[in-house]
Amino acid sequence: MDDLEKTVRVELGDRSYDILIGPGLIARAGAEIAGRLKGRRMAVITDEHVGARYLDALTASLAAEGISVFPLTLPAGERTKSFDPLIRCCDHVLEAKIERNDAVIALGGGVIGDLTGFAAGIVRRGTRFIQIPTSLLAQVDSSVGGKTGINSRHGKNLIGVFHQPDLVLADTDVLDTLPPREFRAGYAEVAKYGLIDKPDFFEWLEKSWRDVFAAGGPARIRAIAASCQAKADVVAQDEREAGLRALLNLGHTFGHALEAATGYDSARLVHGEGVSIGMVLAHQFSARMNLASPDLARRVEAHLRAVGLPVSMDEIPGGLPSAETLLEAIAQDKKVKGGKLTFILTRGLGQSFVADDVPPSEVLSFLREKLGG
Amino acid sequence: MDDLEKTVRVELGDRSYDILIGPGLIARAGAEIAGRLKGRRMAVITDEHVGARYLDALTASLAAEGISVFPLTLPAGERTKSFDPLIRCCDHVLEAKIERNDAVIALGGGVIGDLTGFAAGIVRRGTRFIQIPTSLLAQVDSSVGGKTGINSRHGKNLIGVFHQPDLVLADTDVLDTLPPREFRAGYAEVAKYGLIDKPDFFEWLEKSWRDVFAAGGPARIRAIAASCQAKADVVAQDEREAGLRALLNLGHTFGHALEAATGYDSARLVHGEGVSIGMVLAHQFSARMNLASPDLARRVEAHLRAVGLPVSMDEIPGGLPSAETLLEAIAQDKKVKGGKLTFILTRGLGQSFVADDVPPSEVLSFLREKLGG
Numbered sequence: 100m101d102d103l104e105k106t107v108r109v110e111l112g113d114r115s116y117d118i119l120i121g122p123g124l125i126a127r128a129g130a131e132i133a134g135r136l137k138g139r140r141m142a143v144i145t146d147e148h149v150g151a152r153y154l155d156a157l158t159a160s161l162a163a164e165g166i167s168v169f170p171l172t173l174p175a176g177e178r179t180k181s182f183d184p185l186i187r188c189c190d191h192v193l194e195a196k197i198e199r200n201d202a203v204i205a206l207g208g209g210v211i212g213d214l215t216g217f218a219a220g221i222v223r224r225g226t227r228f229i230q231i232p233t234s235l236l237a238q239v240d241s242s243v244g245g246k247t248g249i250n251s252r253h254g255k256n257l258i259g260v261f262h263q264p265d266l267v268l269a270d271t272d273v274l275d276t277l278p279p280r281e282f283r284a285g286y287a288e289v290a291k292y293g294l295i296d297k298p299d300f301f302e303w304l305e306k307s308w309r310d311v312f313a314a315g316g317p318a319r320i321r322a323i324a325a326s327c328q329a330k331a332d333v334v335a336q337d338e339r340e341a342g343l344r345a346l347l348n349l350g351h352t353f354g355h356a357l358e359a360a361t362g363y364d365s366a367r368l369v370h371g372e373g374v375s376i377g378m379v380l381a382h383q384f385s386a387r388m389n390l391a392s393p394d395l396a397r398r399v400e401a402h403l404r405a406v407g408l409p410v411s412m413d414e415i416p417g418g419l420p421s422a423e424t425l426l427e428a429i430a431q432d433k434k435v436k437g438g439k440l441t442f443i444l445t446r447g448l449g450q451s452f453v454a455d456d457v458p459p460s461e462v463l464s465f466l467r468e469k470l471g472g
Numbered sequence: 473m474d475d476l477e478k479t480v481r482v483e484l485g486d487r488s489y490d491i492l493i494g495p496g497l498i499a500r501a502g503a504e505i506a507g508r509l510k511g512r513r514m515a516v517i518t519d520e521h522v523g524a525r526y527l528d529a530l531t532a533s534l535a536a537e538g539i540s541v542f543p544l545t546l547p548a549g550e551r552t553k554s555f556d557p558l559i560r561c562c563d564h565v566l567e568a569k570i571e572r573n574d575a576v577i578a579l580g581g582g583v584i585g586d587l588t589g590f591a592a593g594i595v596r597r598g599t600r601f602i603q604i605p606t607s608l609l610a611q612v613d614s615s616v617g618g619k620t621g622i623n624s625r626h627g628k629n630l631i632g633v634f635h636q637p638d639l640v641l642a643d644t645d646v647l648d649t650l651p652p653r654e655f656r657a658g659y660a661e662v663a664k665y666g667l668i669d670k671p672d673f674f675e676w677l678e679k680s681w682r683d684v685f686a687a688g689g690p691a692r693i694r695a696i697a698a699s700c701q702a703k704a705d706v707v708a709q710d711e712r713e714a715g716l717r718a719l720l721n722l723g724h725t726f727g728h729a730l731e732a733a734t735g736y737d738s739a740r741l742v743h744g745e746g747v748s749i750g751m752v753l754a755h756q757f758s759a760r761m762n763l764a765s766p767d768l769a770r771r772v773e774a775h776l777r778a779v780g781l782p783v784s785m786d787e788i789p790g791g792l793p794s795a796e797t798l799l800e801a802i803a804q805d806k807k808v809k810g811g812k813l814t815f816i817l818t819r820g821l822g823q824s825f826v827a828d829d830v831p832p833s834e835v836l837s838f839l840r841e842k843l844g845g
Contacts, residue, residue: 260598
């Protein structure tokens with residue numbers, strides 16, 4: 100344990116848990132887990148990329164504490180978030196005879212975390228679950244809040260449960276080997292927490308983002324901890340997404356529509372890039388609705404561009420559908436209430452709010468301008 | 473609404489719900505549902521036997537309130553509690569575009585209720601769920617408590633979630649057409665509630681069981697309502713089965729072992745019959761351990777025999793495995809703590825308790841006597 104490590108407590112009553120953030124946590128996973136859980140049988144679910152890098156180290160760390168490890172390695176990629184791999188996970192956990200005090204460990208990015216958490220949530224109607232997120236996006240987003248699930252042919256994340264982990268180990272060393280594009284995409288969610296309701300954090304990011312992007316060092320850990328804390332604060336108030344939690348969708352309504360419009364083709368657009376463009380659009384649209392100043396939109400755009408993220412729709416390679424088609428995707432994604440759309444808009448830096456009365460005609464004109472310009 | 477109808481409220485905070493018990497509830501389902509839920513799209517999941525009898529009446533009742541019905545009919549039988557039908561249910565609910573204020577309705581016995589509740593629990597991480605249980609067992613057992621799930625090749629009910637219904641409509645008319653053996657099997661669970669902690673109810677059943685078995689009439693409704701209320705009281709105190717809820721397993725530890733020993737062959741033994749024999753064994757074993765009098769065991773045995781339920785292992789056709797094999801099945805079913813077994817035993821009529829320190833050697837001698845005698 101050193102000064103570089105931070106702990107974020109997610110307060111959810113008897114489902115509260117700690118997120119440990121810092122270097123070397125995979126190597127120390129056995130000790131951290133053995134100190135908290137009585138069980139000595141752990142199923143570890145990973146994918147072939149992450150497993151090749153970290154499974155041996157994790158297994159050794161657990162074995163050193165007398166923990167038996169039952170690994171399952173699945174193909175990497177979004178397709179693994181589906182029923183067949185889910186059934187494999189459930190069977191694996193049952194075969195490993197994981198019982199009440201044991202746990203299921205997810206070692207990987209968002210796909211492995213969402214899938215493994217879902218399996219842990221339904222085996223014996225809820226099995227202990229530990230997350231070791233290995234992407235920046237997974238560390239700052241899916242490690243907080245307990246959303247788990249798989250995709251359906253009807254859409255993404257449509258089948259799942261809320262299942263809180265017992266412990267999250269966010270080893271920041273693993274971020275040093277992430278492809279730069281993937282790190283940037285995760286950073287979009289980091290910036291998002293500032294834009295939702297933490298203006299000081301956003302200002303700090305504007306000054307310090309180079310340190311956050313640099314391998315190792317305390318700035319990166321501080322950024323991740325602040326992000327987890329920001330999300331934890333929201334989730335503690337609204338675990339099941341009745342209201343407030345919708346703020347976490349800042350940039351996601353436009354972003355999801357762009358992801359759908361590009362056929363979820365990661366060569367063209369990954370989730371964080373869609374969120375980056377979506378956050379800029381949300382700020383521009385807020386300006387258009389006279390809610391916030393156009394300067395704020397320009398400021399957000401400038402920061403996201405500085406870190407290397409795309410900030411406008413014309414940066415997406417391959418051409419986009421019409422404004423009408425995008426609006427349709429938005430209306431499908433978010434429920435339409437009495438003909439009005441729900442968006443996360445803003446009244447200033449870090450002053451986001453849920454606007455559930457946005458006229459579709461305004462969105463359409465806005466998108467036409469943006470696509471035409 | 474008439475004097476014949478009773479309502480049991482299951483108190484679970486913001487997950488509280490009503491169980492309506494009485495005749496004609498399928499015909500009145502549309503009005504009851506439309507009065508409580510705003511949504512006007514309902515997916516109805518049933519099996520081919522129940523669907524053939526009641527789906528048209530239910531659909532007409534819902535349609536009369538302007539509710540669109542999206543039915544899915546699955547094969548009848550325990551095999552339907554598995555992943556493939558679960559995936560069909562999820563797809564069906566998504567195709568029907570069931571949204572936040574709509575609901576998924578289970579029309580059937582325990583299999584359909586458990587499967588449909590599981591699907592409702594995972595589509596969009598939780599969709600509204602209405603149960604219309606059509607067997608006595610489903611009305612008095614699975615309609616209370618929110619346990620949902622499917623079987624795995626590793627055992628029964630190993631995959632699932634807790635998902636409370638929004639409303640339960642227990643139409644007692646449907647019981648009039650149940651095969652007598654199935655009605656009796658459900659009655660074993662009715663008697664169980666008396667034996668757990670309602671001695672007055674058990675005494676009333678001893679006097680009034682003929683009225684409960686007679687088609688129609690208030691005694692049957694009273695028995696079902698008392699059973700639902702008894703289970704609701706336990707579940708309200710222990711929703712996620714941390715302790716007290718284990719009392720509901722009275723008769724089930726021996727019963728499950730007998731079900732496993734007969735290969736879940738319903739021609740030989742159905743669940744309620746296993747519970748009947750199991751409750752007698754639990755009372756006999758309590759007497760053997762000097763916890764309760766042998767007279768009580770004889771009294772319980774006499775009542776269950778009077779209604780036509782099997783009360784001893786030698787009534788099971790086809791021969792049973794050895795005492796050792798049964799003990800192994802018991803040890804697998806219930807977790808062994810430090811070499812001791814957990815059973816629900818009793819100190820008197822309606823004075824059941826969780827005994828977590830039962831020596832396996834005592835159980836073995838007891839089973840040897842019973843199988844030998």
